[in-house]
Amino acid sequence: MAEEMFFTIYFFAISLLLTVRVSSNLIDYSEIYQRNVSLELNPGLNSSLTSLPPGVGLLHARALGNNDTLHYLLCSLGAPALLLVHTNSKSSKVEVDWPAFLSTNASGSLRVTPENSVLYSNALVFTRLWEYSDTNDTGEPEHLPASSFFQPYELQNFTWRDMNNTLDPTAHTAMLCGGDGSENFSNGSFCLKFSAFDSVAREKSWPSLLHNANSSQVRVWLDGVTPRDNKSRFSLELQAVGDTQPMTRVNVLLSIDDEYTPSIFKVSQWVSLVNTTSPVLSYAQWKPVAYRKASPLFEDATPCHHSTPVTIAQRPPSGLVLAYFKGEPHTTGLNITFSIAGDPFYNTTNYLSWTVLIGLGSPPVDSFSPLVVAIMTVGLGTPLLIILVGSACVCVRKKRLQPQVYQPIN
Amino acid sequence: MSDTEEQQHLLGDEDGEVSSMRPKNESGPGRPMSALADPSRLPHRIIVLVFMCFLGFGSYFCYDNPAALQTQVIQDMDLNTSMFMQLYAWYSWPNVVLCFLGGFLLDRVFGIRAGTIIFSLFVCAGQVIVAIGALSNKFWLMNVGRFVFGIGGESLAVAQNTYAVNWFKGKELNLVFGLQLSMARLGSTVNMNIMGWVYNRVAALVGSPGHTALGVSLMIAGATCVFSLSCALVLGFLDKRAERILNKESRGTGEVIKLTDVKDFPFPLWLIFFICVGYYVAVFPFIGLGQVFFIEKFNFSPAEARAINSVVYIISAPASPVLGFMVDKIGRNIIWVMCAVTATLMAHMMLAFTFWNPWIAMSLLGVSYSLLACALWPMVAFVVPEHQLGTAYGFMQSIQNLGLALISMGAGSILDVKGYLFLEVFFCACVCIALIAVVMLYFVNHLQGGELNLSASARAELHKASNPDSE
Numbered sequence: 001m002a003e004e005m006f007f008t009i010y011f012f013a014i015s016l017l018l019t020v021r022v023s024s025n026l027i028d029y030s031e032i033y034q035r036n037v038s039l040e041l042n043p044g045l046n047s048s049l050t051s052l053p054p055g056v057g058l059l060h061a062r063a064l065g066n067n068d069t070l071h072y073l074l075c076s077l078g079a080p081a082l083l084l085v086h087t088n089s090k091s092s093k094v095e096v097d098w099p100a101f102l103s104t105n106a107s108g109s110l111r112v113t114p115e116n117s118v119l120y121s122n123a124l125v126f127t128r129l130w131e132y133s134d135t136n137d138t139g140e141p142e143h144l145p146a147s148s149f150f151q152p153y154e155l156q157n158f159t160w161r162d163m164n165n166t167l168d169p170t171a172h173t174a175m176l177c178g179g180d181g182s183e184n185f186s187n188g189s190f191c192l193k194f195s196a197f198d199s200v201a202r203e204k205s206w207p208s209l210l211h212n213a214n215s216s217q218v219r220v221w222l223d224g225v226t227p228r229d230n231k232s233r234f235s236l237e238l239q240a241v242g243d244t245q246p247m248t249r250v251n252v253l254l255s256i257d258d259e260y261t262p263s264i265f266k267v268s269q270w271v272s273l274v275n276t277t278s279p280v281l282s283y284a285q286w287k288p289v290a291y292r293k294a295s296p297l298f299e300d301a302t303p304c305h306h307s308t309p310v311t312i313a314q315r316p317p318s319g320l321v322l323a324y325f326k327g328e329p330h331t332t333g334l335n336i337t338f339s340i341a342g343d344p345f346y347n348t349t350n351y352l353s354w355t356v357l358i359g360l361g362s363p364p365v366d367s368f369s370p371l372v373v374a375i376m377t378v379g380l381g382t383p384l385l386i387i388l389v390g391s392a393c394v395c396v397r398k399k400r401l402q403p404q405v406y407q408p409i410n
Numbered sequence: 411m412s413d414t415e416e417q418q419h420l421l422g423d424e425d426g427e428v429s430s431m432r433p434k435n436e437s438g439p440g441r442p443m444s445a446l447a448d449p450s451r452l453p454h455r456i457i458v459l460v461f462m463c464f465l466g467f468g469s470y471f472c473y474d475n476p477a478a479l480q481t482q483v484i485q486d487m488d489l490n491t492s493m494f495m496q497l498y499a500w501y502s503w504p505n506v507v508l509c510f511l512g513g514f515l516l517d518r519v520f521g522i523r524a525g526t527i528i529f530s531l532f533v534c535a536g537q538v539i540v541a542i543g544a545l546s547n548k549f550w551l552m553n554v555g556r557f558v559f560g561i562g563g564e565s566l567a568v569a570q571n572t573y574a575v576n577w578f579k580g581k582e583l584n585l586v587f588g589l590q591l592s593m594a595r596l597g598s599t600v601n602m603n604i605m606g607w608v609y610n611r612v613a614a615l616v617g618s619p620g621h622t623a624l625g626v627s628l629m630i631a632g633a634t635c636v637f638s639l640s641c642a643l644v645l646g647f648l649d650k651r652a653e654r655i656l657n658k659e660s661r662g663t664g665e666v667i668k669l670t671d672v673k674d675f676p677f678p679l680w681l682i683f684f685i686c687v688g689y690y691v692a693v694f695p696f697i698g699l700g701q702v703f704f705i706e707k708f709n710f711s712p713a714e715a716r717a718i719n720s721v722v723y724i725i726s727a728p729a730s731p732v733l734g735f736m737v738d739k740i741g742r743n744i745i746w747v748m749c750a751v752t753a754t755l756m757a758h759m760m761l762a763f764t765f766w767n768p769w770i771a772m773s774l775l776g777v778s779y780s781l782l783a784c785a786l787w788p789m790v791a792f793v794v795p796e797h798q799l800g801t802a803y804g805f806m807q808s809i810q811n812l813g814l815a816l817i818s819m820g821a822g823s824i825l826d827v828k829g830y831l832f833l834e835v836f837f838c839a840c841v842c843i844a845l846i847a848v849v850m851l852y853f854v855n856h857l858q859g860g861e862l863n864l865s866a867s868a869r870a871e872l873h874k875a876s877n878p879d880s881e
Contacts, residue, residue: 256763262829263706298826299490372835379842383849390853397857 035063035070035213037172037198041164043094050098057163058101058320059174060094061196063213068119070360071112072216074194076163076176077102077319079156081125082194082218084282085324086360089117101323110323121243121324122272122282124358125316126220128237129153129190130335133229139340141235142307150228152237153180156317158190172196179225188224188350195219200364206296207287207355208260210366215359222352223294232346236354238284239316239333240309245272245281246330250306252288257366262298264289268306269363270334285363290338290354302339304354309334449652458577458648459586461641463593465526466570468638469533469563470597472631473501475540478605478716479624480701486621487549491699495822498698500553501560502815509807512565513800516572523646526569530635530642532562537632545625564811566638567594573645577652588731591783595727597634602720605631606712671801678793678860679802681851685786686810688844689751691817692758692837693779697722699821703761703830708768718772725776726783733777734784741866743792744852746785751848753778755841762834792862 040060042052056077063070069092073083093113100109112118131150132141141149158178166175176192179185195203195217202208203217211217222234240247250270258265270284293300312331315321321329338352339345346352357363446453476483476497484494516525536559543551570590578586609627613619616626697719704715737746753774760771787803794802817840825833855862861869 254765256765257831258707258829259831260829262825262827263702265707265830297490299484368831372832375835375839379839383842383845386846386849386853390849394853394856 033066033213034199035065035197037061037063037196039167039169039172039174039196041167041174042096044096045098050102053102055160055162055178056102056319057160057176058096059163059167059194061172061194061216062094063196063198064090065213070214072194072196073110073320073324074163074174074176074192075318075320076160076178078322079125079127079154079316079318080160080176080192081123081316081318081320082216082358083121083123083320083324084216084358084360085112085121086119087112087117088119089114092117096323101319106319106323108323108326110320120245120281120360122245122247123241123318123321123324124218124284124356125239125241125318125321126155126192126236127239127316127318127333128155129222130235130237131228131232132235134231134233134345137231137341139233139337139343141233141335141337150232153190154317155190172198184226184228186226188222188226190225191221191223193219193221202260206261206291206301207264207289209285209287209355209357210260210364211357212359212364214361215357215364217355217357219353219355221294221354222346224350227346227350230345230347233337233339234346234352235335235337237333237335239312239331240270240284241316241321241325241329241331242272242282243325243329246332247272247282247284248309248332249273250309250334255366257368259369259372260366261287261289263301264303267363267366270306270309271363280362282358282360283363284356284358286336286354286356290352292344292349293351294353296353300349302343302352304336304338305340306337307335449648449655455577458645459589461645461648462570462573462577462586463590464641465530465573465638465645466567466590466594467597467641468530468537468635469559469566470594471601471634472533472537472540472559472628473563474598474601474697475605475628475631477698477701477719478602479609479627480699481705481712482606482609482619482624482627483544486619486624487544487547487552489549490822491825492819492822493549495695495698495818496553497556498695498818499815500556501563502811502818504557504560505564505811506808506815508561508565509811510804512568513572513804515565516569522569522572522576523649526566526573526642527639527646529562529566529569530639532558533566534562534632534635534639536560536562537628537635541625541628541632543625544621544628547621564807573649576649585731588734591730592727595723595730598723599720599727601631602716602723603713606716671798672805674798675802675805676793678851678854678858678862679790681847681854682786682789682793683806683809684847685747685751685844685851686806687813688840688842688847689754689782689786690810691813692754692840692844693722693775694814695818695821696758696837698818699825699833704768707830708765718768721769721772722776722779725773726780729777729780730783733781737781737784737788739866741869742863743785743789744848744855744863746781747789748845748848748852750778750782750785751841751845754782755838755845758834758838758841762831762838789862793860 038061040062042058043060045052057075058077059074061072061074063072067088067090069087069090071085071087071092071094073085073094075081075083095111095113097109100106112121130141130152132144132148133150134141134144135148138144158180160176160178163174163176166177168174173193173195176194177189179189197211197215197217198213200210200212202210209217220236247270250268253267253269255265255267264287266288268286268288271280272282273280288304288306289301290304291300292302309332312333315325315329315331336354338354446457448454476494480494483489483497484491516522519525520528536555536557539555539558540552541555543549543553543555571587574586574590605627608630609619609623612626612630613623616623700719701712701715704710704718705712710718737743757771757775757778760766760774761768790802790806791799821833821836824836852863854860861872864872
C-alpha cells in the first residue's frame, strides 16, 4: 500500500518534469537555418572622389538567406546607429550617394535597392550616455532631481576610431570605439562591438545570448572613463526608428533557465507589435544585467533596468537614419540604467558592459542545455529502471517459489 | 502536573528503582531534598534538560551565520560564491576525522564534563576567530575560525547526546533527543531571521556596512556560544553534584570505534551511507546558498529570503518528534525514507523548473527532511550488530561530513560558472543517487528478508525477547 503511494508520487514527479519541459518552449527547429554573411566597409565609396571625414565609417553586413536578404548597416556618422533592412530578394543592394550622404541634406542618399523588395526596416540608435550621482544609493535615476545629473555625453559628438582596423571578416565582427575628447575620456573609451551571425549559437562570454541567423548583436562597454563623482552611475539612452511598425513596448519575460547567464532569470524584449495577436516583426533583446569587468566572474554581474519607452517627436541625430528614412518615421526611446541600489559604483572597476541582440522575427528563446536534460533523464530514469527490473525479479522469484510451497499438500 | 507524576511513577517502575531509592538511603530520612534539587526526581531532570538543550544552541546558531549573512559576507569580504562556501567546507573537514574520535575523546581522554567544556571552548574560540577574521578583513582567518569552530561543533553534539543518555537513559530518552534536535533547529531559525537585522543595526552604528560591521555582528553572534559555554559549566557542576549524591558512575558514550569493522559492514549499510550522503549534500549546501537564490530568482526581499530559507528548520523543530513517534509506531522505515527522498526530489525540481511559490517547495523540503532524519538513522541499528553500532554511526557521520565539505565547495563553483538552474539540477542528481540507493535497499532488503521494512508490530514480534530501547 505504501509502496503504491510511493510509485504514484514518483510518476507524478516525472510527469511534472515532462510538463515543464513542454511548457518551457524548446527551440523552434524550423528557425534553424543558415545565412551567408559577408562584411563590407563603406560600400560604393570611391575614396579618390570623396574623402571621408575622420572617424566616419559605414559597415554593411549582408546576410544572404535562401530567398531573402538581411542588411545590417552600422554607421558612425552622428550618433552610432544600427539599421536593419529585410528584403525578399537575394540580390538586393545598398546604394550610397556618398557626397549627399556626408552633406547636411542627406535624406534619400542611402537606399536599399530594389526598393520594392524591402519588407521591413528598423534602426537602433545609441544617442546619449547619462551620468548621475547616486548619493543616496537608490539606483533609480527616474526619481532623482535634475541636479543629480551631469551633462550627458552626446554620442553624436564623439570622435570614433577607424573601424577598418577592427574588422574581422571571418567572425563577422567590427568595433567602434571613441570618446568625446575631454579629459574624462583621456584613458577611456565608449565602444560598440557589432557581430552578425550566420546560424544558431551563443557567445562564450556572458550574457551568452542565444542568437540565430536572423539576429545581430551589439555589445556596448564603457572602459576606463573617469567618473565625475565617486558615486557615479550610468544610463544609456537608446532610440528606435521604424517606418511601419516601430518598437513600442518592452516585454519582460521570466526564464527558469539561468545556465548561460548565471543568476539572471529575466529577458527583456523591446518589440514592434501592431497588436497583441500579430507576430513580432523585429526586436531588441537583452538580459537585464551588465558586467563590471571585461572578463567577468559571477559577482561582477550587476542588474540593470529600463525605463518605459516613450515616443520622441524628432529623429535621432544619426546620419544613417537621416539618410535612409524618408518622411516622418516613428521614433521611440528608452534608458537602460546599469546597477541597482546597493551595487558597487562605477569607480570600483571603471568598467561596464552590456549586450543587446537585434534581429528580425520572434526573439530566440532559451532552452535547457543537453547536459541538463541528460542529467535529469539519467537521474530519474535509473531509479525507474531499477524499480522495473527489481519488481520483475521479485515476481519471478515468487512464482518460482510458490509451487514448492504448495506441492507437499498434494 | 498529574501527568508528570504519573509518568514518574511509570518510569520508576521501569528501571528507576536503583537511582531513585539511593538518595533516601544515603542521605537518610532526616534530610529530605526538594524535588528541584534532587537529581533523581523529574523536576531536577527538567532543569538539567533545559541546560542540555541550550548547550547546543550557540553552535547551531553560529553554524549558519554565513547563510544568514550571505550577501553581506560576500560583499564585505570581497568573495566569490565558491570562496564563501569554503566557510562551510572548513567546518566539515575536521569532522571527517572527529566523528570517529569524538566519542573516544569524551570517554577516555577528557571525561564527559571536561570534554563538554573543552568543546564549548572550541566553539567559542572558533566563533571569536571568525569574527576577528572579519574585523581585520582577513578571509583566511575566518576559515581558520570555522575550522576551530568545526572541531568543537560536532563533538559538542556527541557530548550533548552523552549527557542525555547519562541522565535520561531508560526514561524519556527519545523525547529528550527530539527536544534537543528541536532546540538545535530553533537556534538555526533564530539565527536566520535575526542576523540580518543585527547586521543592519551594527552597520548603522558603525556608520557603514563593511567588514567591521560584519565582524561586530559575528562577535555579537558569538555571545550565544558564551551562553552555551556557561550552560556547559552549569551542566558540569550539576552532573558532578549528581554523581556525588547518587554515587553513580557517569556512563560514557558507549561508543567503541573499531575501524576494522568497516570491512564487515553489510551491503545494506553501504546503501544507507549512500542515501545519507546523497540526501544531506542536497539540503545543507542548498540552505547555505539559499538566501540569494530566493532574492534573485523569486524577487524576495532579503528578510523574506532569510525567512523562507529557515523554514526547513522551523518545520523540523516541531515535526521531528511527531514524525519520529509516527515512524516508531508504524515501522516500514524504507518506505518512509523513499517518501522523504522523493518529496525532496520534487521540492528541488519545483525550485529548479518552476516559478511556483517557493514556500510550497521549501515546506515540502522541511517535512521530508524531518521524516528522513527520523526514518534513516535508526535503520543503522537494524543492519549492524550492537557492538559495531558506534563504528557505523561514526563512519556515517564522517562520510556525511566529507560529502558536505566536498559538495559545499563544488556547489559554490557550479553556481559561479553555471548558475542556479544547473546548481538545482546538480542537487537533483544528488537526491537521485539517494533515490537509487533507497530503491536498491528496498529490493536488497526484500530479497534478503531483512527487517528494515517490517511494520513495527512485526518487528516487535521478531524481537520479543530483546531489549526495548534500541533506537
